[in-house]
Amino acid sequence: MDSKRLEAFSDGVLAIIITIMVLELKVPHEPTIAALVALWPVFLSYVLSFLYVGIYWNNHHHMLAVTREVNGGILWANLHLLFWLSLLPFSTGWMGENLFARGPTVLYGLNLLACALAYYLLERRIIANQGEQGKLAGAVGRDLKGKLSPLFYIVGIALAWLWLPMAGMAFFVLMALVWLVPDRRIERTIG
Amino acid sequence: MDSKRLEAFSDGVLAIIITIMVLELKVPHEPTIAALVALWPVFLSYVLSFLYVGIYWNNHHHMLAVTREVNGGILWANLHLLFWLSLLPFSTGWMGENLFARGPTVLYGLNLLACALAYYLLERRIIANQGEQGKLAGAVGRDLKGKLSPLFYIVGIALAWLWLPMAGMAFFVLMALVWLVPDRRIERTIG
Amino acid sequence: MDSKRLEAFSDGVLAIIITIMVLELKVPHEPTIAALVALWPVFLSYVLSFLYVGIYWNNHHHMLAVTREVNGGILWANLHLLFWLSLLPFSTGWMGENLFARGPTVLYGLNLLACALAYYLLERRIIANQGEQGKLAGAVGRDLKGKLSPLFYIVGIALAWLWLPMAGMAFFVLMALVWLVPDRRIERTIG
Amino acid sequence: MDSKRLEAFSDGVLAIIITIMVLELKVPHEPTIAALVALWPVFLSYVLSFLYVGIYWNNHHHMLAVTREVNGGILWANLHLLFWLSLLPFSTGWMGENLFARGPTVLYGLNLLACALAYYLLERRIIANQGEQGKLAGAVGRDLKGKLSPLFYIVGIALAWLWLPMAGMAFFVLMALVWLVPDRRIERTIG
Numbered sequence: 031m032d033s034k035r036l037e038a039f040s041d042g043v044l045a046i047i048i049t050i051m052v053l054e055l056k057v058p059h060e061p062t063i064a065a066l067v068a069l070w071p072v073f074l075s076y077v078l079s080f081l082y083v084g085i086y087w088n089n090h091h092h093m094l095a096v097t098r099e100v101n102g103g104i105l106w107a108n109l110h111l112l113f114w115l116s117l118l119p120f121s122t123g124w125m126g127e128n129l130f131a132r133g134p135t136v137l138y139g140l141n142l143l144a145c146a147l148a149y150y151l152l153e154r155r156i157i158a159n160q161g162e163q164g165k166l167a168g169a170v171g172r173d174l175k176g177k178l179s180p181l182f183y184i185v186g187i188a189l190a191w192l193w194l195p196m197a198g199m200a201f202f203v204l205m206a207l208v209w210l211v212p213d214r215r216i217e218r219t220i221g
Numbered sequence: 222m223d224s225k226r227l228e229a230f231s232d233g234v235l236a237i238i239i240t241i242m243v244l245e246l247k248v249p250h251e252p253t254i255a256a257l258v259a260l261w262p263v264f265l266s267y268v269l270s271f272l273y274v275g276i277y278w279n280n281h282h283h284m285l286a287v288t289r290e291v292n293g294g295i296l297w298a299n300l301h302l303l304f305w306l307s308l309l310p311f312s313t314g315w316m317g318e319n320l321f322a323r324g325p326t327v328l329y330g331l332n333l334l335a336c337a338l339a340y341y342l343l344e345r346r347i348i349a350n351q352g353e354q355g356k357l358a359g360a361v362g363r364d365l366k367g368k369l370s371p372l373f374y375i376v377g378i379a380l381a382w383l384w385l386p387m388a389g390m391a392f393f394v395l396m397a398l399v400w401l402v403p404d405r406r407i408e409r410t411i412g
Numbered sequence: 413m414d415s416k417r418l419e420a421f422s423d424g425v426l427a428i429i430i431t432i433m434v435l436e437l438k439v440p441h442e443p444t445i446a447a448l449v450a451l452w453p454v455f456l457s458y459v460l461s462f463l464y465v466g467i468y469w470n471n472h473h474h475m476l477a478v479t480r481e482v483n484g485g486i487l488w489a490n491l492h493l494l495f496w497l498s499l500l501p502f503s504t505g506w507m508g509e510n511l512f513a514r515g516p517t518v519l520y521g522l523n524l525l526a527c528a529l530a531y532y533l534l535e536r537r538i539i540a541n542q543g544e545q546g547k548l549a550g551a552v553g554r555d556l557k558g559k560l561s562p563l564f565y566i567v568g569i570a571l572a573w574l575w576l577p578m579a580g581m582a583f584f585v586l587m588a589l590v591w592l593v594p595d596r597r598i599e600r601t602i603g
Numbered sequence: 604m605d606s607k608r609l610e611a612f613s614d615g616v617l618a619i620i621i622t623i624m625v626l627e628l629k630v631p632h633e634p635t636i637a638a639l640v641a642l643w644p645v646f647l648s649y650v651l652s653f654l655y656v657g658i659y660w661n662n663h664h665h666m667l668a669v670t671r672e673v674n675g676g677i678l679w680a681n682l683h684l685l686f687w688l689s690l691l692p693f694s695t696g697w698m699g700e701n702l703f704a705r706g707p708t709v710l711y712g713l714n715l716l717a718c719a720l721a722y723y724l725l726e727r728r729i730i731a732n733q734g735e736q737g738k739l740a741g742a743v744g745r746d747l748k749g750k751l752s753p754l755f756y757i758v759g760i761a762l763a764w765l766w767l768p769m770a771g772m773a774f775f776v777l778m779a780l781v782w783l784v785p786d787r788r789i790e791r792t793i794g
Contacts, residue, residue: 042236233427424618
């Protein structure tokens with residue numbers, strides 16, 4: 031079984047997730063600038079989640095570029111990742127509508143954590159299929175970034191819960207910036 | 222006519238179905254944990270339906286992998302399957318919003334039953350086109366799982382209607398778990 | 413420029429149109445059968461429009477199967493067709509929510525008419541590009557069905573407007589059944 | 604890394620953007636012609652934005668047709684363009700719901716301006732990757748149209764803000780008509 035249709039389906043789901051998130055930006059009824067400005071927390075949440083879905087698409091793209099063959103386990107690990115990503119419009123909307131309140135910010139962090147773990151699981155599944163000498167294993171190496179990010183999300187969640195939601199947010203924004211750099215290790219392997 | 226565009230279109234529809242279901246998870250206006258917890262039936266319904274659409278995508282993927290050629294009848298049998306799947310966001314939402322009440326649970330079961338029958342019909346259509354000696358016929362064999370699942374859905378529907386909605390749900394969850402195992406018979410044939 | 417990406421984009425748009433139409437089937441708040449039954453006009457409208465989008469996808473598929481090359485004019489004729497199809501969720505929803513009242517039924521007919529004309533225009537554009545000796549021209553021949561359907565829609569619209577909305581609906585259903593038969597002429601040419 | 608999956612993902616996002624915009628056309632509850640006519644500003648906004656997304660898809664299609672290879676920078680420049688396009692349903696809906704009032708019309712113009720700049724940035728990124736002797740550089744030449752359109756949007760925004768919203772709209776419609784003509788320079792290069 032080859033990875034083409036897995037890619038196509040994932041692209042479809044990711045494209046829809048990234049686009050329906052904008053539906054949480056509800057059109058205000060008044061044409062005033064004040065009505066627009068009031069949307070800033072929803073807008074900022076949207077920007078951050080757009081960035082995150084973009085990062086996942088980007089890295090997913092890189093990962094599948096070195097994956098020719100998929101099996102049942104990989105298909106389900108991929109659906110598992112898509113499941114957590116599909117909850118992002120919900121957790122983003124909740125956080126945006128409540129001005130980065132404690133509960134919603136923690137949930138957003140948990141959602142990001144679940145996505146990170148699901149991504150790591152998918153990576154492991156593909157490596158298990160290709161073997162430790164396979165292309166992906168060679169490309170990700172020890173995968174420090176992949177192993178450390180769950181820890182960072184946990185720190186962010188703890189900060190948001192125990193101290194300041196905004197401190198947690200700072201961590202989530204930081205992680206997005208760290209991941210913005212595409213996986214050059216894989217790029218090198220393909221190149 | 223080859224099966225590539227049929228796959229692409231089905232992938233698109235399935236990707237949208239699986240993603241718009243999350244829109245039924247309405248963002249609560251309060252940032253409280255209580256508001257979040259109140260969503261559990263909608264969330265569980267979403268998980269189950271996500272699983273089901275994932276299963277259908279997975280098996281559809283396997284089925285089309287041994288189908289090179291499609292005709293008008295197959296195109297319509299495929300659209301017929303997509304039609305019933307497209308109603309899942311509705312029946313899932315109704316069931317979730319009403320705490321697994323009798324009527325909505327029965328309707329959900331009927332929807333699953335219709336999907337199962339439509340899938341079987343599509344399988345038959347492809348086999349009719351390839352001949353009983355074709356790849357798909359060889360792969361599915363007597364297709365016990367495909368023939369028995371409608372019966373199980375009927376039992377679940379009857380239990381939900383006559384006895385306890387939750388007993389019916391147990392059957393629907395069980396069937397999802399049975400189907401989670403991808404069609405190894407087809408995988409063997411392709412491999 | 414080849415027709416692959418035109419197909420992919422059209423498939424995407426058609427897949428979304430066919431799926432978001434189901435969002436007009438609003439989940440009722442009560443778990444009663446009465447609440448479900450009250451949805452019958454919305455449901456029937458959905459079935460009819462699902463059928464129509466399926467028909468357009470099917471014929472579009474056949475048409476592009478004999479079209480290797482596209483130019484700017486064809487791209488825009490295709491977007492023009494997608495525009496009218498994209499209004500179907502709206503006109504379907506309006507008709508369903510108003511129990512097939514006169515105004516909405518007439519608008520639905522006008523929408524179908526616009527789609528039929530746009531489809532014909534696209535066909536002509538492709539034939540103009542391929543030449544009258546081209547594959548598509550040979551496949552559609554005099555295209556009686558394509559030329560007559562606008563007339564039928566006009567009759568249905570007139571009946572709905574001047575006499576009974578249901579009489580117009582009968583025409584629209586009839587046309588769907590006539591078109592359900594895929595374009596065997598093209599199928600013969602490809603085969 | 605080749606451009607196929609970038610195309611597929613962009614097609615998906617563009618197809619969804621162009622289709623969910625129609626959801627702003629809210630189905631009226633009354634079956635009267637008056638209720639329909641009241642939707643004209645929303646409808647006209649929809650038509651204009653449909654045209655714009657169509658134009659972007661069209662030109663994006665042409666641009667990627669001469670782009671075989673993509674790198675991380677191009678992927679992000681493309682996501683950046685998709686981000687601004689994804690806000691069109693929002694700004695279109697706001698403008699339509701408020702009868703082309705000053706504020707919403709200015710925002711719509713700013714959205715168009717951001718899309719135009721993002722498109723130009725993407726073009727530059729691809730040219731930077733291919734080199735000034737590359738296919739795209741040769742195809743777009745000095746790209747007067749690309750360089751002048753931001754200026755035109757700025758004029759339109761200024762007119763809408765300082766004088767009449769409708770004067771700004773006239774500029775936005777005019778730019779759509781100018782861009783309707785596909786990029787013949789690229790077409791010539793591919794042909």
